[in-house]
Amino acid sequence: MIASGPHRRDELRAFLAATVGKHANQFDLDQRIPRSVIAQLAEAGILGAQVPRQFGGTEYDAFDFGHVCELVGYASGSVLSLLTVHSIVASTIVRWGSASQKERWLPPLASGASLSAFALSEADVGSDARNVGTRIRREGDTFVVNGTKKWISCGQIADLFLIVGNCDGRVIGLIVEADNPGLSIAPISDMLGFKAAMLAEITLDECVVAQDQLLGSVDFGYAQVVGSVLDHGRFSIAWGCVGLAQACIDASLNYTETRQTFGQYLKDHQLVQKMIADMVTNTQAARLLCEDAARKRAAGDHGGIMATTMAKYFAARNAETVAAEAVQLHGANGCSNDYPLARHYRDAKIMSIIEGSAQMQQILIAQHSYGR
Ligand SMILES: Cc1cc2nc3c(=O)[nH]c(=O)nc-3n(C[C@H](O)[C@H](O)[C@H](O)COP(=O)(O)OP(=O)(O)OC[C@H]3O[C@@H](n4cnc5c(N)ncnc54)[C@H](O)[C@@H]3O)c2cc1C
Structure with missing residues (x-):
């Protein structure tokens, strides 16, 4: 299942909503992703996203992989983390592995027979x-x-x-x-x-x-392995943050269209409209930074690493803000397990810590800027 094109993306969105999104609160309560769900993700080619076709993978390009991460992030932060760490290892083997290492490890990683x-x-x-x-x-x-x-x-x-x-x-x-x-x-x-x-x-x-x-x-293990891993992980998490924020926006649009206070729908209160406007605009800005990173990566541009750092920094911070606003708009319901907002709120905090914390990204962006 490839993410290219709106039709395919809709299919993938529907598939992830049915297999992951619908059950994501329960996954959290159980503190596990069921094996059957992981098998379905593998079957759909999602776990092989970063593995070349010659080894049985789906070999998504940067845009397709980004869109898959966005859709997975929309459904569940935990499943995004599974996809991220699995893809990190696979892409590092693709980049730095010897021919025999690729033969040995990539086929089972692509099929999901091995998880990493x-x-x-x-x-x-x-x-x-x-x-x-x-x-x-x-x-x-x-x-x-x-x-x-x-x-x-x-x-x-x-x-x-x-x-x-x-x-x-x-x-x-x-x-x-x-x-x-x-x-x-x-x-x-x-x-x-x-x-x-x-x-x-x-x-x-x-x-x-x-x-x-x-x-x-x-001699070069740090630059090769750690550098490659963090760069890849940031790209995946940045897109996943866009998905998480979009999930919060969609839930908030639905909720404010149906909930009334003081004789009006929430959506008709101007303070609520201001919150929605900021959520939507900043999430679109995060998405554009992710697209810029994807474009540079696809072109093999060295600027792709810094574009990815900025995208991760901005998208994670935005996810935190948007998730907090979405909980606010849902009131007590937002704090309950009947809605996905509390889960998104908790997951959004993690996004700013993993794959290089917000402060690490700030340091990298500033150092890069002074280095011109
Ligand atoms: C849910 C979850 C999943 C994770 N999964 C993995 C995983 O799969 N593999 C893995 O290896 N790790 C994983 N981690 C760990 C994660 O990568 C680290 O938590 C992260 O790198 C931050 O490291 P730390 O927690 O040791 O914080 P520290 O490095 O101790 O930093 C603490 C705080 O100080 C800030 N800080 C540090 N140095 C500076 C500085 N120079 N200037 C300003 N501020 C600074 C940091 O930004 C942070 O806010 C996971 C963490 C979580 C919460």
Whole structure:
């Protein structure tokens, strides 16, 4: 199922509404995305979005992938996080993997037979990614990994992890299978948002990994693996934020057309119209920044990285504001589980923390601007 063209987009929107959106509050209550739903996403080609056709993927271009993320973000932040981390690993293998690594891992990632997760954060390190505490030492023709990763989205269900650690003073990325005897998984529950994202803590204890599971090189691992991952993750989350904001707008339009106070529909109060006008205008601005990023990425323009950073920064901040306004417009209903707004509100807060927090984006944008 390709996202190109309005017709296909409508199909995809309807598919995601039926499989994900309709049940997303329940996913949050259960703190899991059912396997049957993940299988349907895989069947629709969504999990293979970043994998070339030769390996069984759907190979969406930047615009199609962005639109898919927008539609998934419209339906559920947790499912967007599944798509994001899975695509992060797949696209990093596409970009930096050897021919044999691609043959080995891309087909199962494309079909959804294997799910993947990205593990950088630790209890003491998040934004300051170069200072990861996980230690990797070389031993013969293997790497031996020791450390604990925290807040790993989909860590409870992933078959493959892209683990980031420090090897002789250099940050590198290794693919480690979940069934490696040196790796253990402890679920994390009751987060503020992304409640169905099945987060986990991953402990690596004398975990032996074959040398051919190194992604990219030892010398340039940080720029290659971490740089690639964050850039891709920001693009996905930026578009997902547009979807989340649009979901809040659509719900608010419906609600204010039917709810009356003081003898008038909410939509007829000018203060409400002001709120709607700002929500719609700022969300369109976020969408245009995402489209600018997609256009630059599609053209192979180096400016694509900064355009993506700005899109993520603006779209995440906008999602937070729009979700808060949507809860406000729904009054007590907005605070209940009968509507999706409380879920969007919680998820929107997470968007400004993950894949580079708002402050990290501000620093990058300012540094880039001074560097001219
Ligand atoms: C729901 C959820 C899912 C996640 N999934 C994953 C995952 O799949 N994989 C993974 O590796 N990680 C994941 N994370 C972790 C996430 O990437 C980190 O939380 C994020 O990078 C921020 O790191 P931190 O929490 O350690 O905050 P810190 O880095 O400690 O920062 C704390 C605060 O200080 C601010 N700050 C830091 N440095 C500066 C500075 N120089 N100037 C100004 N402000 C600054 C930050 O913006 C932040 O607001 C997830 C987190 C959440 C909440």
